[in-house]
Amino acid sequence: MGRPATPKLSVDKIAAxxxxxxxxxxxxxxxxxxxxxxxxxxxLYNHLxxxxxxxxxxxxxxxxxxxxxxxxxxxxxxxxxALLRHYRDAFARHPRLIPMLTAHTVSSPDVxxxxxxxxxxxxxxGIPTARLLDVITVLDSFVIGSALDVAAPDQVWDAAQARxxxxxxxxxxxxxxxxxxxxxxxxxxxxxxxxxxxxTE
Amino acid sequence: MGRPATPKLSVDKIAAxxxxxxxxxxxxxxxxxxxxxxxxxxxLYNHLxxxxxxxxxxxxxxxxxxxxxxxxxxxxxxxxxALLRHYRDAFARHPRLIPMLTAHTVSSPDVxxxxxxxxxxxxxxGIPTARLLDVITVLDSFVIGSALDVAAPDQVWDAAQARxxxxxxxxxxxxxxxxxxxxxxxxxxxxxxxxxxxxTE
DNA sequence: ACCTGAACACCGTTCAAGT
DNA sequence: ACCTGAACACCGTTCAAGT
Numbered sequence: 001m002g003r004p005a006t007p008k009l010s011v012d013k014i015a016a017x018x019x020x021x022x023x024x025x026x027x028x029x030x031x032x033x034x035x036x037x038x039x040x041x042x043x044l045y046n047h048l049x050x051x052x053x054x055x056x057x058x059x060x061x062x063x064x065x066x067x068x069x070x071x072x073x074x075x076x077x078x079x080x081x082a083l084l085r086h087y088r089d090a091f092a093r094h095p096r097l098i099p100m101l102t103a104h105t106v107s108s109p110d111v112x113x114x115x116x117x118x119x120x121x122x123x124x125x126g127i128p129t130a131r132l133l134d135v136i137t138v139l140d141s142f143v144i145g146s147a148l149d150v151a152a153p154d155q156v157w158d159a160a161q162a163r164x165x166x167x168x169x170x171x172x173x174x175x176x177x178x179x180x181x182x183x184x185x186x187x188x189x190x191x192x193x194x195x196x197x198x199x200t201e
Numbered sequence: 202m203g204r205p206a207t208p209k210l211s212v213d214k215i216a217a218x219x220x221x222x223x224x225x226x227x228x229x230x231x232x233x234x235x236x237x238x239x240x241x242x243x244x245l246y247n248h249l250x251x252x253x254x255x256x257x258x259x260x261x262x263x264x265x266x267x268x269x270x271x272x273x274x275x276x277x278x279x280x281x282x283a284l285l286r287h288y289r290d291a292f293a294r295h296p297r298l299i300p301m302l303t304a305h306t307v308s309s310p311d312v313x314x315x316x317x318x319x320x321x322x323x324x325x326x327g328i329p330t331a332r333l334l335d336v337i338t339v340l341d342s343f344v345i346g347s348a349l350d351v352a353a354p355d356q357v358w359d360a361a362q363a364r365x366x367x368x369x370x371x372x373x374x375x376x377x378x379x380x381x382x383x384x385x386x387x388x389x390x391x392x393x394x395x396x397x398x399x400x401t402e
Numbered sequence: 403a404c405c406t407g408a409a410c411a412c413c414g415t416t417c418a419a420g421t
Numbered sequence: 422a423c424c425t426g427a428a429c430a431c432c433g434t435t436c437a438a439g440t
Contacts, residue, residue, distance in 0.1 A: 002440030132371035141346030174334035203421030
């Protein structure tokens with residue numbers, strides 16, 4: 001066998017294969033990636049250092065998959081809202097990947113780039129520099145938490161487990177699945193961005 | 202060998218040993234737990250079904266570890282604030298555990314119990330039932346995201362990666378480590394709870 | 403430079419055997 | 422009921438050999 005004329009693998013092909021596995025089954029092994037690419041597991045190590053690298057490559061890929069970041073809007077809250085939706089959607093397209101990403105430090109260049117954009121918008125809106133990173137952290141925490149909410153099946157909100165009538169009623173009123181998660185995310189955006197506007201006035 | 206007069210193991214002992222390993226090294230194996238308890242790995246399976254069960258047992262334990270939930274306060278925002286701090290602290294005491302918990306569905310009885318408390322406070326404050334679960338989801342997402350922020354080293358906020366002067370300035374102004382994460386969490390509480398008050402007026 | 407095949411250490415889990 | 426020891430399938434990773 002030996003080296004082929006044109007390489008059969010690349011980091012991005014590996015990431016794509018791994019992502020397909022995660023979407024389909026929620027996990028992946030090096031052997032499964034190799035199988036899907038018609039190659040032996042040991043071949044993968046010519047392109048990356050190990051399983052951790054595969055996860056990093058997936059993180060880069062889900063941001064590259066997304067369409068171009070939205071254009072700047074008239075009001076800064078609209079721009080920020082669009083950025084945060086964009087950020088969350090990149091995760092939400094691959095719900096089962098999100099827990100894997102949280103196990104490693106979130107420092108992909110694409111993510112930092114998004115922080116740059118958010119910082120620019122917030123600063124122009126009048127948030128003082130001393131508070132800027134705190135505000136970004138709040139937004140980031142909410143987005144990541146909301147992405148995890150998409151990953152969690154509705155079973156989390158199991159009326160059978162609840163003791164209080166109030167919670168039971170709330171669960172049955174809330175609906176299910178993705179629409180429920182989307183609605184909660186939009187509410188959170190309204191609350192936090194609304195509070196930020198009064199904060200800058 | 203054979204069965205000892207008094208059992209050497211229990212689910213809680215296993216959870217405690219696993220938690221010590223996670224706190225110390227960020228991971229654990231069944232073999233390491235067994236070693237720490239002076240027992241063979243196969244013995245663990247007399248008490249739980251597998252590694253997933255160990256993680257569930259750890260989740261239950263970190264809530265049991267916490268002191269009693271805070272007493273109800275004069276104003277409902279104070280009660281809610283105390284509940285959410287309590288909730289986040291339970292996670293924040295074991296930062297390296299948090300990513301493991303996000304990999305599985307969060308449906309421990311202790312967590313549901315906390316949702317009951319939150320629902321009661323919110324309902325008494327005047328949040329309509331139709332919106333109650335959405336509000337709880339927003340709070341929950343923020344708390345989980347903030348807990349993950351405690352787990353992430355400051356390297357996430359790496360000024361060397363930032364492109365915008367605004368972000369670079371914000372990072373150097375923000376400080377480091379646990380105080381930085383705590384301050385951001387408190388800001389988020391202020392923003393969200395503040396927005397909720399105007400929401401109920 | 404890049405794929406292969408064999409080899410390694412390690413891991414989670416099962417189960418018959420012991421008391 | 423509960424611990425042991427041996428065994429299993431599987432997994433990530435390494436590396437010399439091939440082209």
